[in-house]
Amino acid sequence: MLHDAELHYLDNAATTIVAPEVAAAIHTAMLEHWANPSSLYTPGAHSELELNKARGAVARTLGCTAGEVYFTGCGSESNNLALLGAARTRTWGKRIVCTGFEHPSVALPLERLAKEGYDVQFVAPGQDGHVDVDRMLELVDKNTILVAAMQVNNETGAAVDVARLAAGVKARNSRTAMHVDGVQAWMRLPVKLANIDSYSVSGHKIHAPKGVGALYLRKGYNLEPPYLGGGQEKGLRPGTENLPYAVGLAEAARRLAGDLPRRHQHMAMLNARLRAGLAAFPEVVINSPEDAVPEVLNFSLNVIRSETMLHHLEQSRVYVSSGSACSKGAASHTLTAMGLPARRIDTAIRASFCAENTEADVDALLNGLEDGLKHLTRIR
Numbered sequence: 034m035l036h037d038a039e040l041h042y043l044d045n046a047a048t049t050i051v052a053p054e055v056a057a058a059i060h061t062a063m064l065e066h067w068a069n070p071s072s073l074y075t076p077g078a079h080s081e082l083e084l085n086k087a088r089g090a091v092a093r094t095l096g097c098t099a100g101e102v103y104f105t106g107c108g109s110e111s112n113n114l115a116l117l118g119a120a121r122t123r124t125w126g127k128r129i130v131c132t133g134f135e136h137p138s139v140a141l142p143l144e145r146l147a148k149e150g151y152d153v154q155f156v157a158p159g160q161d162g163h164v165d166v167d168r169m170l171e172l173v174d175k176n177t178i179l180v181a182a183m184q185v186n187n188e189t190g191a192a193v194d195v196a197r198l199a200a201g202v203k204a205r206n207s208r209t210a211m212h213v214d215g216v217q218a219w220m221r222l223p224v225k226l227a228n229i230d231s232y233s234v235s236g237h238k239i240h241a242p243k244g245v246g247a248l249y250l251r252k253g254y255n256l257e258p259p260y261l262g263g264g265q266e267k268g269l270r271p272g273t274e275n276l277p278y279a280v281g282l283a284e285a286a287r288r289l290a291g292d293l294p295r296r297h298q299h300m301a302m303l304n305a306r307l308r309a310g311l312a313a314f315p316e317v318v319i320n321s322p323e324d325a326v327p328e329v330l331n332f333s334l335n336v337i338r339s340e341t342m343l344h345h346l347e348q349s350r351v352y353v354s355s356g357s358a359c360s361k362g363a364a365s366h367t368l369t370a371m372g373l374p375a376r377r378i379d380t381a382i383r384a385s386f387c388a389e390n391t392e393a394d395v396d397a398l399l400n401g402l403e404d405g406l407k408h409l410t411r412i413r
Contacts (some may be wrong), residue, residue, distance in 0.1 A: 041351040041397040045238075046187050046217060046329055046385035051281075052240035058284040059242070062277040070274055071265065084276050087283035091247050094286045095224050095232065103248045103266045104279050108216035108235030109138035111248035114269065115231035116142045118256030119179045119210040120151065126176035132164045132193060133157035134367040135183050139214055143181070152176075157370045162191040162322040170201040177202075179210045184218035188367035188383055189321045190329030192222065199228035210254075216246075220289045221297075221326055230254045236278065240387070241285035245278035296388040301327040303386050303395055310399040314406060320368060320381060329385045331368075333377040334402075336411040342382060345409055346401040353384045353398065376412065 042050065062083065068076035070084045089099040105111045116139060120129070131143055133155040140155075147153040154172045158164045164182075173180060180202045182193050199211045212231045215224065219234040226232060232249040236242060250256065250269075262271025289296070304327040311317045311332055320331040334342060339355035346353060355365070368378045384398060 039350060041349070041394045043384045043386065043390065043394055043398055044352050044354045045387040045390075046383065047354055048237045048243065049240045049387055050389075051242055052285060052288060054288060055241050055281045055284045059277045059281040062280040066276055066280075070276060071263070080276055084274055084279055087276075087279040090283035091234075091286055094220070094290050095226060095234075095249055097226055097249055098252065101249055101252055103250060103269050104274060104282075105233075105246045105248050105266075105270055106244055106275075107246045108214070108233050108238075109136070109246075110270075111233030111235070111246050112136070112138040112212075112214055113142055114248055114256065114259065115212045115233060115250075116179065116181060117146075117259055118269075119212065119231070120146050121257040121259075122255055123178035123208075123210065125208070126178040128152040128154065128172070128174060128177040129179045129181070130154045130156070130169055130172045130177060131181040132169070132183055134164070134186050134188070134191075134370045135181070136187060136214060136216070137366075139181055139183065140366070157372070158186075158191065158367070160371050160373065162186070162189045162320065162325065162367075162371060164191075164193055166194055166198050166201070169198060170205060173202055173205040173209060175206060177206055177209045179212065181212045181214070183214040185215075185222065185326050185329075186367055187217045188329070188365055189331045189371075190217075190325030190327075190385075191322050192218070192324070192326055195229065196225050196227065203228045217329075218326075220286070220293070221328055223293070226251070231256075236282040236285060239285045239289055241281045242278055245275060245282045247282065292388075297327065299388055300386045300390070303327070303390055303392065304330055306392060306395045307384060307398065310395065311402075314402065316406065318377060320371075320373065320377065327386070329383065331381060331383045333373075334380040334382065334406070335376055336380065337405060337409050338379055338412060339381055341409055342380075342402070342405050345405040346398070349397060349401050351394075351397050351401045353382055355381055355383065380412070 066080045066083045068080045070081040092099045092102045216235045220239045236245040316335045
């Protein structure tokens with residue numbers, strides 16, 4: 034791993050370890066670019082220049098212009114800005130269509146809108162983990178103001194063909210806003226923003242710190258800002274910009290840009306190694322689709338509860354999760370939406386990789402699982 038060879042950290046979908054190069058860039062920005070970017074004097078102008086450089090670096094990874102990138106505090110804030118802003122701005126309809134396995138930062142704002150009278154249609158994934166894009170498109174009508182989709186599910190790694198979905202949405206209703214939660218996809222899958230109006234990303238999934246994210250908004254696409262303040266980020270997200278973390282986000286993006294094929298191949302190897310190892314345990318069932326992104330593998334033990342196994346693995350400094358970190362131990366939203374049996378949900382484990390993981394990390398997990406399956410108390 035980045036910091037400790039004895040640490041077997043396999044929960045990168047929850048957060049990644051900050052890269053030393055990113056931490057160094059943040060430290061430098063704190064010391065050298067301390068002035069407020071909105072200030073009119075020379076140090077402020079230098080800070081504004083660095084902020085614009087960071088914005089441009091993020092934009093290049095998305096294939097958009099710097100003016101279409103807005104810095105936020107995290108992916109959750111980006112999602113809230115995009116969804117609530119779109120709904121408040123589009124008053125000509127009430128229907129919203131969304132995948133049924135979204136992150137809470139998408140699902141909960143839409144549930145609030147449903148209570149306010151919006152017709153929110155959630156399309157649940159099947160037991161194979163996939164969402165039916167054709168079913169989503171069937172629900173798009175003349176009153177549909179917004180379609181939202183998670184490009185990569187954070188619990189199973191299942192990917193949604195957002196390019197096909199976005200094209201279909203615009204063909205059915207060109208006025209419908211298309212939002213994509215790209216938090217788990219950015220720097221893992223290629224980004225194509227055609228027909229997409231808003232796209233959210235987060236720093237702590239790509240070895241930048243927690244507390245910084247970004248939102249792409251297509252040029253000419255308008256949202257009603259939920260906040261009021263000094264007018265920073267073109268009024269969308271007022272408040273003095275977190276320049277050091279914006280610089281860190283940009284450095285993390287630069288660090289990974291252009292290296293996607295190698296990282297994909299490496300993590301596919303780790304994923305295949307874990308799948309092969311799990312095949313030796315007759316109790317285990319894989320929940321992730323075969324074509325899920327290789328960074329994430331979700332499986333169920335069926336005989337040991339997730340929490341029990343997680344604490345057992347922790348004794349060997351092997352760290353995985355039972356699902357989304359935001360659920361804090363609650364039953365998996367995604368596996369529940371897939372309609373899986375309660376036992377599979379209660380015994381689910383998610384392993385998630387980064388490029389710094391090694392075969393030794395996978396083997397440590399497999400050894401810990403084998404020991405746990407032999408010695409831990411089984412569900413009756």
